[in-house]
Amino acid sequence: MPDARTAILVVEDELHSREGLRDLLEGRGYHVETAADMPQAIRHVNAQRFAGAIIDLRLEPVHAVTVTGWDIADICRARTPDIAVLFVSAQGGAEVEDRAERLGRAAFLEKPIDPARLTATLVRLGLRSRAPELPVAASGLTRNAQ
Numbered sequence: 001m002p003d004a005r006t007a008i009l010v011v012e013d014e015l016h017s018r019e020g021l022r023d024l025l026e027g028r029g030y031h032v033e034t035a036a037d038m039p040q041a042i043r044h045v046n047a048q049r050f051a052g053a054i055i056d057l058r059l060e061p062v063h064a065v066t067v068t069g070w071d072i073a074d075i076c077r078a079r080t081p082d083i084a085v086l087f088v089s090a091q092g093g094a095e096v097e098d099r100a101e102r103l104g105r106a107a108f109l110e111k112p113i114d115p116a117r118l119t120a121t122l123v124r125l126g127l128r129s130r131a132p133e134l135p136v137a138a139s140g141l142t143r144n145a146q
Contacts, residue, residue: 004049006130007031011041011055011072021054024115029129038067045079052127057089084125
């Protein structure tokens with residue numbers, strides 16, 4: 001069973017983003033499970049305890065039911081009240097940031113996600129990995145020089 005103190009659930013409907021977050025976080029020493037939608041997220045939350053969740057605010061409807069990242073966070077917190085939650089979305093703003101902050105032990109990052117900012121936000125939320133900090137370039141997410 002993975003160490004619950006470093007376990008993070010990533011809920012993201014876009015495959016590329018989901019896999020990119022998983023790879024980055026695993027490279028930083030976190031144990032990561034991924035979910036593309038609400039049913040998958042619920043299965044993971046019921047199967048194990050997570051220290052944190054990274055949740056896309058805008059998810060595709062499942063069986064014509066629209067579920068937002070806010071809804072997924074409520075489900076996660078019903079099972080694990082002290083879970084840290086990082087909301088992500090391509091569209092944010094002060095209102096979204098304020099709503100996340102009001103939840104307590106939660107934050108918001110706008111996409112595209114900067115790896116260094118992601119790491120700093122996770123640490124601020126109390127999510128420390130089991131591996132030493134890696135420089136941003138080591139994450140493999142640097143861009144090629146033009």
